[in-house]
Amino acid sequence: MRVDAVVIGAGISGLSCGAFLAKAGRSVVVIERAERPGGYFNSFQYNGYHFDGGIKAVENAGLLLPMMQSLGLEKRVNFMKNRMYAGLEDKLFLMDSDEDISAYFDYLGNLFPDSKTGLGEVLAEMMDLTRVMEVISDMSRPLYKENPILSKLKSAAWFMKNGKRLMELLKKLKYNEVLFREFLQERIKDEELINIIDEPFFYGTPAFFGLAYPTVFRDYYYPEGGISKIPDVLTECITENGGIVKLNTEVVEIKVSNGRAVGVVTSTGQEISAGSIINAADARKLYTKLLPKETVSSDFLTRLARATVSDSVFSIFLGVDSSPEDLDHDVAHVIYVPAAAKPVDYSSPEYFETAGMEISIPCLRDRKLAPEGKTGIILNLNSTQEFSNGWGRKVSREAYESIKEKAADQVMDNFFKLYPSLRDKIEFRLVATPFTMERKTLNSGGSISGWSYHPDETFPFRDFKKMNKSILTPVKSLYQVGQWSFDPAGVPVCLITAKVAADRAQKK
Ligand SMILES: Cc1cc2nc3c(=O)[nH]c(=O)nc-3n(C[C@H](O)[C@H](O)[C@H](O)COP(=O)(O)OP(=O)(O)OC[C@H]3O[C@@H](n4cnc5c(N)ncnc54)[C@H](O)[C@@H]3O)c2cc1C
Structure with a gap:
């Protein structure tokens, strides 16, 4: 069998990438070892109850809803606004607006009066980032372009409107190099208060991420019918456009010829040749199990072995x-x-x-x-x-x-x-x-966000301005998308890298 592209893994990244390729008329096979598509976007039934097994609600981040629209799927899923609350001991605080977040910080300030000034500084920085980050809600236009001319016009209009805030946002990326915990420690005296604010975040979370979360909280959606509704409609999109989603099948080998990935072998022994191969699954296993040994340098493998997962x-x-x-x-x-x-x-x-x-x-x-x-x-x-x-x-x-x-x-x-x-x-x-x-x-360590968030322990580069390069691997025609491609990862990284890889594979 020969196709334009093989995608390994039917999580949100693989499905989104596969859907764009199929929609563009490319022959694509998405291969998934589980019996259902979705990866961490999964739901299961037990005794008549519906449970979401991975992610619980999804941030739009100017990407999720535009992606659905761009694929023509917006009417197939009813996305409901998901209201987030912060809870402390027996109290709950809605996190829907600047006023809500201020109210929560006021409450913390009354509990820890010695840290009121520092709390105020943290809040002010969060609010400023919220203002600047609104620029992102409009960012999808260049990514999900409808047609080249319209897109160019829209991009120009977009930069006219948002250029200043975009520059401010780029300046704030300095917070990507500082740990959120250290940012808090520089401003807040009370260790217990630092722990309360830092508690929900992963080990090594950068300050940019921690400070941005109040903005992200306001932007969460839940699909009627449960999280699995999203992979289900993406799967429909692939198959309706002539693509294949092959379940219960694992990719066990990637074939390489003259430094170029040329196909995969599956657990059923089938060989599929492809112009592009997109790995939308674990990166460590890609380099240590799926590729032939001599394909990547020993330096690369040493760096890979040293990196830890999130x-x-x-x-x-x-x-x-x-x-x-x-x-x-x-x-x-x-x-x-x-x-x-x-x-x-x-x-x-x-x-x-x-x-x-x-x-x-x-x-x-x-x-x-x-x-x-x-x-x-x-x-x-x-x-x-x-x-x-x-x-x-x-x-x-x-x-x-x-x-x-x-x-x-x-x-x-x-x-x-x-x-x-x-x-x-x-x-x-x-x-x-x-x-x-x-x-x-099959994610190493059961990681739910790819590589470690800690800048000293991660593997891929973390430069937001070069995120589109994060899909490249040392092997030609082989791309890495999803949570293992860029750090710190999450759904926005999955959607961006999936689209960038689909565009590249489509051009071939
Ligand atoms: C509880 C929880 C809460 C979360 N909350 C958030 C949140 O609030 N915000 C946020 O941004 N992110 C959140 N995440 C993280 C987010 O869900 C993941 O980062 C994202 O879904 C990863 O998608 P992916 O497609 O890259 O990988 P995955 O979902 O891991 O999909 C990879 C797929 O590849 C398959 N596979 C692996 N190896 C092979 C192979 N060799 N052959 C065939 N198939 C293979 C796997 O079975 C899997 O289905 C959360 C995750 C969890 C678990």
Whole structure:
């Protein structure tokens, strides 16, 4: 079989890339080892409950909705605004506007009066970044261009309108080189307050990311029917345009000839030749398992071996015998810090005693997502495979199960501080560790954002101005897209790199 492009992995990056290629009339095969498309954009059903297994709501960032529109899919998904809350102990704060965020900071200032001035400085910088970042909401036009002439006109108009703010935004990128925690430490005296603000963020999060989050929070959407609705319509788009999404199939080898990637071999033994190969899956496995040994230099491999991966997640899926109307709070999505926060140490056996969590309740956005009179709730906690000596896995399966359940008990105790009425109403709980994440997606370490956010430990370059080059690999015609292509990654990086690679492959 010969096609224009093979895409490895049907997560959001692979599907989005495949959809643009198919829509442009290129022959494309997207190969996915799982039985369903989506990667970390997945949902599953259990006892009639709908759970989102990975991401819980998606930031638009001037990309998601324009991408859907550009592919002609905007009418197939009903995106609902997803309102985010910050939770501290037993209090909740809406994060929808500058006023909301100021109210939260006022509350923190009253709890920590000695740090009021520093808090004010952090807030002012967040607000300024919010103002400047509005430029991004309009940024998609050059990326998802409808036709070259219209696009040129629009780009010129866009720069006239936004050029000044774009320059300001570029200046703010200096915060990409400073850790968010260090930024806070320079301004805030109280260690406990720093921990509260820093708690939800990954290890090594740059200040740019931390400061931008209040803006990002306002820009989250949830698709009616659940997260899997997004990969489902992208899959439809590929197949309707003549492409193929091959499920239950793993790519086990990439064929290289004269320094150029020329095809793949699948777990079923099929060989597919292609003009371009786009890896939308783990990069470490790409270089160490899929490519022939002599293809990349030993220097490159040494640098790869030294790099570490970003955080993973510990997830609890709860079936609750309570109707959504009777919950303690009518709130679908919370970033919650349950107690006076300690500095995060993912490997410590005590980590889950105080760890913060993301709480998501799908049926509060769409009632069809739980059985009548019941509620499904998902708790996510940043975590890694290093917790408590590798979750006891080296000892035995029993040790792993027992450490996992003990961590879940500790998380539940904290969850009940915010939802006390649910203590006796849990019908079942399912628990997933960073090892589950790796097993389901093949992402190294179960990483949910690719390479480490820490500038000293990452692998790809981090220069936003050169993001379009991040798809290039040492092998010609082989591109890397998605969460392993650029750092710090997330859905916006996935969508940008997918489109850049699709454009390049399309030209061939
Ligand atoms: C709980 C959670 C919350 C998150 N919250 C946010 C958020 O708020 N904002 C944000 O921006 N991001 C968030 N993320 C991260 C975001 O979801 C991911 O970065 C993004 O979805 C990654 O997409 P991807 O397509 O690059 O990779 P993946 O989703 O990992 O997809 C890769 C696919 O490739 C397949 N695959 C791997 N190897 C092979 C092979 N050899 N052959 C065939 N198939 C293969 C895998 O099975 C998988 O389906 C979150 C993630 C999680 C888990």
